[in-house]
C-alpha cells in the first residue's frame with residue numbers, strides 16, 4: 001500500500017476543478033487544500049494546537065533550512081520532524097534546490113548536485129539528490145519532494161532543455177535512494193515556459209510512476225497569464241489518480257485559477273508574510289491595518305470569520321497593535337489569514353461538490369479587489 005494515495009470525490013463537469021481526499025500516514029485531508037508554510041519547523045507565530053484548531057491538515061517545511069540549522073541528524077535523534085515540532089498532522093518537505101537559488105550564495109550546479117555558501121554563516125555546503133533524500137528521510141516528512149532545479153524566468157530554450165533533462169535524471173536518483181515505505185516521493189515537472197519541454201518532463205516523470213506530481217518552475221516572476229497557459233498545458237497530461245501540487249502559489253485569485261486547471265495542493269508564504277506586514281486577507285481583498293480608516297472601526301477583521309482574532313478583537317485594536325509594533329498584532333493577523341485560506345478552500349471545494357464551481361469563480365473574481373485596500 002503506497003504511503004500517499006488520492007481519492008477523487010467529485011470532478012467538475014465543465015472545468016478541470018476537482019474535489020478529493022489525500023491519505024497519508026499522518027492522517028487524511030480534503031482537497032483542494034492550502035498548506036501553511038513552516039520553513040524552519042515552525043509556522044511563524046502559530047502553535048501546532050492553533051494550526052489544528054484552524055483545520056490545517058498538512059504543513060510544509062524546508063530541507064534547505066533544516067539541513068543548515070539545526071541539521072537533520074538532530075531532528076532524526078528527536079524522532080523526526082513531527083516529534084521535534086510536536087505536529088501530528090501531515091508534513092510535506094521541499095527538497096532544497098529552490099531555496100539554494102533564492103537564499104544561498106550560489107556557487108555552481110553540476111550533474112552531481114549544487115555547491116553553495118550557507119546564507120547563515122557563509123560556510124560551503126553541498127546538496128544533491130542523495131543528500132536531499134537523506135535529509136528528508138531523517139525529517140520523516142510524509143511527502144518528500146524530488147531534488148530539482150527550478151528554472152529561473154526568463155530562461156532561453158537551450159538552458160531550459162538541459163536543466164529539465166538533468167531534473168529528470170535527478171528524479172531517478174531520488175527514487176533509487178528514497179526507500180522509506182512511510183514516505184511518498186513526488187516528482188516535480190519543470191520545462192520553463194516551453195510547452196514541448198513541459199510535455200517531455202511530464203512524460204519522463206510519469207514513466208517513473210510517482211505517487212504524486214508537483215508543477216514546478218511557475219510563480220517565478222512570469223505574467224499570470226503565462227503561468228495559467230503553462231498550467232493548462234501541463235496538468236491535463238498528469239495522471240488523474242494522483243495528487244497535483246502547484247508549488248509556491250499563491251494569492252486567492254491564483255488559487256481559484258489553479259483549482260480550475262485541476263490542481264489539488266497549494267502552498268505560499270503569502271498569508272503569514274503579509275500578516276507580518278500588517279495586512280489582513282478578506283473575501284474582497286486586503287486590508288492594510290495601519291490605514292487611518294480602521295482607527296475607530298470596532299468590527300472584526302472580517303464579518304463571519306470564526307478565527308480567534310475575529311471572535312475576540314476589533315480592527316481598531318489590531319490597528320493599534322500593528323502601529324505599536326506589538327507582536328500579538330502580527331500573530332492575530334497570521335491566525336486570521338491562515339484561517340481565511342482554509343475557509344476559502346473549503347468553500348471552493350463545496351462549490352465543486354455541489355456543481356456550482358463556475359458560479360463561485362465568477363462571483364469571487366468579480367468581488368476581489370486585487371490591490372491592497
Ligand SMILES: Nc1cc(CSc2ncc[nH]2)c2nc(N)[nH]c(=O)c2c1
Nearest residue numbers: 037094098150216217218219247248
Ligand atoms: N515557485 C516555486 C516555489 C518552490 C518552493 S515551494 C515551498 N517550499 C517551501 C515553502 N514553499 C519550488 N520548489 C521547488 N523544489 N521547485 C520549484 O520549481 C518551485 C517553484
Ligand SMILES: [Zn+2]
Nearest residue numbers: 305307310336
Ligand atoms: Zn478572522
